[in-house]
Amino acid sequence: MSSHRGPSTFILSVLCFGFAFLYVPILVMMAYSFNDSALATVWGGFSTRWYSALLNNEQIINAALLSLKIAAVSATFATILGTLAGLALTRMRRFRGRFLFTGLIAAPLVMPEVITGLSLLLLFVSLQQLIGWPVSRGATTITIAHITFAMAYIAVIVQARLASMDESLEEAAMDLGGRPMQVTFDITLPLIAPSMISGWLLAFTLSLDDLVIASFTSGAGASTLPMVIFSKIKLGVTPDINALATIIIGTLSLGILIASWIILRSQRKTSAQRQSG
Amino acid sequence: MTAATDKEAPKLPETDFTETPWLDPQAAPFIQIKSLSKEFDDFTAVDSISLDIYQGELFTILGGSGCGKSTLLRMLAGFENPSAGQIIIDGVDISDLPAYDRPVNMMFQSYAVFPHMTVAQNIAYGLKKDRLPNAEINSRVQEMLELVQLQDLAARKPKQLSGGQCQRVALARALIKRPKVLLLDEPLAALDKKLREQTQFELINLQHKLGTTFIVVTHDQEEAMTLSSRVAVMDAGRFVQIGTPLEVYEFPLNRFVADFFGTINLFDATVTSSVQVDSCTHTIEAALDKTGTLVKADCSHQLNQGDIISIGVRPEKLSISQKKPRGKNLTITNGIVEDLAYYGNRSIYRVRSHSGRMIQVSAQNFQRTKELVLEWDDQVYLSWDSSCSVVLPE
Amino acid sequence: MSQANHSIPLGDKLWRWLVISLPYWWLAIFFLAPFAIVFKISFADPVVAQPPFSNFFDFSPGAESWLLATLDNYRFITEDNLYWISYFKSLKIATISTVLCLLLGYPMAYGIAKCQPGTRNILLMLVILPFWTSFLLRVYAWIVMLGKTGAINSLLLKMGLITTPIEMLYTDGAVYLGIVYTYIPFMVLPLYSVLEKMDTNLQDAAADLGARRWQVFFNIILPLSMPGVIAGSMLVFIPALGEFVIPSLLGGIDSLMIGRTLYDEFFINRDWPLASAVATVLLFIIVVPIMLLQSSQKERS
The missing domain is CATH 1.10.3720.10 (MetI-like)
Structure with missing residues (x-):
């Protein structure tokens, strides 16, 4: 359904809102995992102490x-x-x-x-x-x-x-x-x-x-x-748990992105082969 | 009208039976199908069919979609179980054998070339399953690759092949096990027109070279005509006629075959007289319904006055002219050219006769002219010899 | 492949038997049989024992009757308001969440379908990606966002827009948010696959015949995308109905969705027969939308 007109402003803003809705909470949670303070309200500076705490748990x-x-x-x-x-x-x-x-x-x-x-x-x-x-x-x-x-x-x-x-x-x-x-x-x-x-x-x-x-x-x-x-x-x-979530979601997302990149590349390769053969 | 035998068609003089084993009373059939039936839940796909096929034949089963020809082929290959009847190949009843134990191989309509194997691996598959020594497999694959001229492509994957090359891989793969019978399901349907003609001849040559019995299933009557030693025309789960392409085309047994195998003009008529000429020819005269035009025809058996019949004439047997033709055994009628199609080598005319019937004529364009010899709305005479009339039972 | 031929070797018959029987019996034992047991226990009495329910049969001499079945659990469900409220609240939350998902998901799917193919794949990937990452942790992300000392409240406080934190976590609103957030990919994907296949010429033709943009949408696009709307709605509605994690993490004490009630009945009150009865009733409630889904799919094919 790709159209020459492209999405309207309304559609574009809903898209932006939708993706913000999907990703902002995750990104905020990831940011907090590097917060030195145990309280979410205070930014205590960058720290990886929750990660080391996790490894010792x-x-x-x-x-x-x-x-x-x-x-x-x-x-x-x-x-x-x-x-x-x-x-x-x-x-x-x-x-x-x-x-x-x-x-x-x-x-x-x-x-x-x-x-x-x-x-x-x-x-x-x-x-x-x-x-x-x-x-x-x-x-x-x-x-x-x-x-x-x-x-x-x-x-x-x-x-x-x-x-x-x-x-x-x-x-x-x-x-x-x-x-x-x-x-x-x-x-x-x-x-x-x-x-x-x-x-x-x-x-x-x-x-x-x-x-x-x-x-x-x-x-x-x-x-x-x-x-x-x-x-x-x-x-x-x-x-x-913020730190744990960051590790889990980060690893999974990276894995999925790499996997889909590999799939995409192999698809391109076979279609190129078909054209030449 | 099952298993129409060859007796009814006039025999052509023949003493050497090597090309026509089905005429040899001494020859034993290689494949015997005995009252074979296949019933699915609510309908009968194959209805008590019997057929003998001889060694080295290129036998074609021709029919429209849903006539049961594919079910018949799948029963021969072992993918469907017959509901009743027997299949005997070279004296062995194979009806109950599973597909992988039958001395039969098949070339599929889609070719079914394994996409994850190379050309050589595809061809070798059947021998590998028989656990032949590697050295023998290799030499036989090489032999096969040469036979179908794919030596240079042995290491390619099917994705890198053209349709015609895939067809040859499928053929080589099916032939490498030296099957007693090779089944071919619409072998040329997936190819474009030019390639189809070329492949057709390759297939015939290959079959002659190997002497393997081929059974082809197709819906394309032209394919059936050019390929086969004999054709079986199938309709509604039964054989309507079995014979050489020439017999089926020139001497169809009924209206279905006449119409399905080529084009034909059909007229309903009533017999007015029947005269015996010699032991197997009667000349009859019949009056066409509605107009009473008298048509002459040769017939192999006696008919009685008042019998209702159909008379058929192939379009290319008709002469079309602006002058009234003369001749002893001619049937002549006239009409107006209503439609014409110019094909270069020939033209097809659709002529409305004075009675209102539409008659199709195919005429060679003998002359080289700057304008069409006949034009739309021209008054024309149509004529044909009595020997060209096909008498069909109603 | 696969006919029961007379002369098929034993080994090949065994293979066929294995292919069918292995998964079949697995599901029969670990999926079908458990339901029979749930059904059976829903007619039992709770007892303080291990396991905490009465026997179904009593063959001991002197027993009043050999069959010990009781409808008490079902009677209790109909009499106690708690269960009625839970069922209705589940239906309400599932329905409203589905509508919200549709309102957000439709324009998203439409927008993605309108993009260039390259962009389309990336956006689609971004919709699917959260589905593959941990569901529990994504719900947890909202605790981080909504809590009294969470991200939103601290931001608003810092900006001076509010003086006291807003009560957002542990409310019904948070449950809606959580469900929409979790299940939005299930709405977008089927809608996208329908919209992507739609012929643009139809819209152009309608516009050419004088339809305005909103008329094109309501007369052409929406009716043609109904299969996607139905499939997406069912994919959101059905799991939302039995949802347990979201109401128990984001909802208040009064967020009594039936999944949570069942869980509590089982683990906290240890009333297994009653929990079984609750499950049996829920099962019948679930069957209705599934039947609707199936009949709509049948219509399409």
């Missing part, structure tokens, strides 16, 4: 490590299960319970986190009563919960990619003697790999960010980073 470091571990493991399993689900929905035409399966994939996307969290906790409690597993709730149960809701997102991403892919590529491979599993590994997975990678990143972020489901499914021993942050900020502003 064992609780936060441990929580961060736990969160990263859970995020990496759950993203990996969610990618495997989500990809299988996407394959089942687009490439296995008929099987019993397909209707229910489709619903099960879509439901976690719209389910309020409080309900997902509550129901998983009640499941774990009931399982413990019935079969004695899980003995206690902690990293394992959080990981299972995160796999469950992240795999739905990945299934949707993979499904969209598979739906737009020419199915005769896989048929051709099968025609040439590839068995179903070989076809999946030789043809399908390499071609949907970009979607799987972005799915993994999304699952990783979702897990790293989740508070509610983790709160429900965790036990006494394990606190993830969002749980620690939540308990701290519930009481109001804490300067070391």
Whole structure:
């Protein structure tokens, strides 16, 4: 819809306001993280003391490590299960319970986190009563919960990619003697790999960010980073959280910017190749 | 009207059966399709089809979209399970074999060249799946690359290839496993017109060289005509006629085939007389509905007076002239040129006959003139020989 | 691929079975079964025990009945004002936030779609970027901004515009702000994808036929972008309805959104059966907008 006229003054001012709205709070928070004073009202000069305080805060470091571990493991399993689900929905035409399966994939996307969290906790409690597993709730149960809701997102991403892919590529491979599993590994997975990678990143972020489901499914021993942050900020502003936020948001933004720059460059490269070839 | 046999079409004198194995009573069919059906939830895509194809044939299945030809091809390849019937190739029933265990390979309409593999890797894929030793794979890939003239592009990715080059990769990839049958799904549809003509001949030459049995599926009757040894015209899940392109074009069995395979002028008529000329020719005379114009036609079987038939005449069999033509076996009518299209080598005229029928004529432009020989609104005579009339059952 | 052929080797059948069953059973066990349990426990009595709810079945001799189900929890929800207020407040906050998101998001999406392709991608990136960064910390940023000693109040005090800090944090206003702030990308993206595809010739044609700018907007652009409006609204409304973090961090004690009530019922009052009943009711409330969304999508295709 690009037009020769370009956006009007009204539209331009809304755009400016909108982006200011999105970014000013983050930037202010980042600025405060370098404030020497513990009080937000006073600018006590530039300092990195909240950063060093953060590095010495064992609780936060441990929580961060736990969160990263859970995020990496759950993203990996969610990618495997989500990809299988996407394959089942687009490439296995008929099987019993397909209707229910489709619903099960879509439901976690719209389910309020409080309900997902509550129901998983009640499941774990009931399982413990019935079969004695899980003995206690902690990293394992959080990981299972995160796999469950992240795999739905990945299934949707993979499904969209598979739906737009020419199915005769896989048929051709099968025609040439590839068995179903070989076809999946030789043809399908390499071609949907970009979607799987972005799915993994999304699952990783979702897990790293989740508070509610983790709160429900965790036990006494394990606190993830969002749980620690939540308990701290519930009481109001804490300067070391400013520093933590700056580190997290800074790292994530940088990572995303680099990733999208790489993607953009490779796209330009292939389109240039196509023109020359 | 399933499996219309060749008997009904007049036989051309032939003693050597190497080019026409289907006429040889001793020859055993290489591919046998026996009352094959495919039903989907609410409709029948392929309706109890039977067909014999002989070794080395380039057999074409021709039909419009939705006629069942693609389903038939997919059943041959193993992507669809038949609801009933059998497919036997070289004496082995393959109906229940999965696609990857069949001695059949396919060239897809989209070519389906693997985008993440090089040309050489694409071609080698089938042999790799058979776990052949690397040395043999390499030499056979090299051989194939030479056959389709892609030696210089072996290391390229499909993105860097043109449409015609992709087509050759797909062909090489499907042929490298030396399949008993090669299936081709609309092999030329994705190419532009010039390339299509060239590729067509390449395909025929390749098939002759290798002697592999080809089964082509297409909706393009010109493609079917130029490529095939035999054509099966398909409609609504059944074969309407099977024969050589010449038989199907000149001796269509019914109105559908006559109309689908080329262009034809069709007239409804009633038989007025039928005279036997020799053992397999009857000369009949029929009166066209509405006007009663008498049309002469040759027919292979006896008809009775009062039978209702259709008479068809191909546009190029008609003569168009401003003088009234004379001749013993001619049918003559007259009319006004209502439309004309000049193609250089020939012209197409649409003539409104005195009865109001629109008749299409295709005439070679024999003379070199500065103006059109015939103009709009010219009074013309149309004539054709009785042997050119096609008698079709109503 | 994929037919159940008679002579398909066992290994290939196993692969097919694996592809379908693994995710299927995972979701059945960890997503479907939990809801059945929630539903079941919503009919139980709270007890002081571990776990804190009564058994569903009682097969002990002398029991009055083997089935111990009670509708008490649901009765309690309908009788106690707290729950009514929570549900209605959630609906109200979700609805108003959705409208606010639309009012801000539409012109933004429209503006981005009108930019040059290069600028467009950068602006789009800027909309998506916050979505990938921590949600919790972005909500926290508003505590920094809105607090009594926060950025806005200190600025206004310094400028002499106010003498005492304004009460901004822990109000409903802060909750609206937080929801709009968090979910605005979900509104902008679907709107953008619809507006970006729209044919400019339509607008030019309308203008050529004498329509004024606002008429072009209301007669042409808005009706054609309705699918985006519906999709965006649902993507904001549905998660906002069950929102827990924003009301508990930015809202006051009276910001009783249902997600927060459920959480408190569960963790503070430890009344699991009641929390389950609250969840069951919320689930039914959520189903309505989802059905609407699905039917609108079906219409489009």
